[in-house]
Amino acid sequence: MPFKQSFVEINQCRISMLRGGAGELLLYLHGANGAGAVQPFMTKLAERFDVIVPEHPGFGLSDEPNWLENIHDLAYFYLDFMRTMGLTRVHIVGSSIGGWLALEIAVRDSSRIASLMLVAPSGIQVPGLQTGDIFLWTPEQLVRNTLFDQALADRMLSHAVSPEQMETAIKNRFTVARLAWEPRLHNPFLAKWLHRIDVPTGIIWGESDRILPVAYADEFKKRIPHAEVNVVRRCGHLPQVEKVDEFCDIVFRIANKG
Numbered sequence: 001m002p003f004k005q006s007f008v009e010i011n012q013c014r015i016s017m018l019r020g021g022a023g024e025l026l027l028y029l030h031g032a033n034g035a036g037a038v039q040p041f042m043t044k045l046a047e048r049f050d051v052i053v054p055e056h057p058g059f060g061l062s063d064e065p066n067w068l069e070n071i072h073d074l075a076y077f078y079l080d081f082m083r084t085m086g087l088t089r090v091h092i093v094g095s096s097i098g099g100w101l102a103l104e105i106a107v108r109d110s111s112r113i114a115s116l117m118l119v120a121p122s123g124i125q126v127p128g129l130q131t132g133d134i135f136l137w138t139p140e141q142l143v144r145n146t147l148f149d150q151a152l153a154d155r156m157l158s159h160a161v162s163p164e165q166m167e168t169a170i171k172n173r174f175t176v177a178r179l180a181w182e183p184r185l186h187n188p189f190l191a192k193w194l195h196r197i198d199v200p201t202g203i204i205w206g207e208s209d210r211i212l213p214v215a216y217a218d219e220f221k222k223r224i225p226h227a228e229v230n231v232v233r234r235c236g237h238l239p240q241v242e243k244v245d246e247f248c249d250i251v252f253r254i255a256n257k258g
Helices: 040-045 069-085 099-106 141-145 149-157 163-180 191-196 218-225 246-257
Strands: 004-010 015-023 024-029 049-054 090-095 113-119 201-206 227-233
Touching: 004 069, 004 149, 024 040, 024 099, 024 141, 040 049, 040 246, 049 149, 069 099, 069 163, 069 218, 090 099, 090 246, 099 113, 099 163, 099 191, 141 149, 191 218, 201 218, 201 246, 218 227, 227 246
Parallel strands: 024 049, 024 090, 090 113, 113 201, 201 227
Antiparallel strands: 004 015, 015 049
């Protein structure tokens, strides 16, 4: 089934949503770049799952609600989203800031979650590990530091950016700053509650991640009971983009545990 775009209103906030495929429910929580278009990994996941890809409040075509101040607000929004949409036994895949969001949701209430897959999630700070500062990089530096494959980066950078795309990028960047500027990309109080996550959890990390080093995966594994770490070789911050087949195979395997 092809993906279709629709809009849904939750708590007086209208958000854009892509949905496609059939099978068990899978909710994909995007990172800083948003999720305004169907990507190859989504199409592959839709071969097995009913894939739901909302644009978070403050991103893309979704509203910018006055109540959105921090990551906690988004976590409660998605708890309401799942309840309002009648979603149960949902496999959640969260990438980067979306992974942090998935963690904030799961420590609060995992009753609707079948499994959790975290793709290079932010959300905690590990002393001694140097992270990249996405707010200080130019747009080109951000693309190049996000990807291991620089030929892919070249292709992405060669595409002309329309005024509409530029406007969306600025909107997304503003919302990311609202969520993760201070403190940078983490919640100082999250780590101590990660033990509450009681669903099958997979951690997926690119071996050559220059935003959040792969050593972060070990810290998450220590704190989340029974979490499984999967390191993807020759890959940067977005395994779902650079290693589509390997990424989807990991998701399928973790979901089978749920």
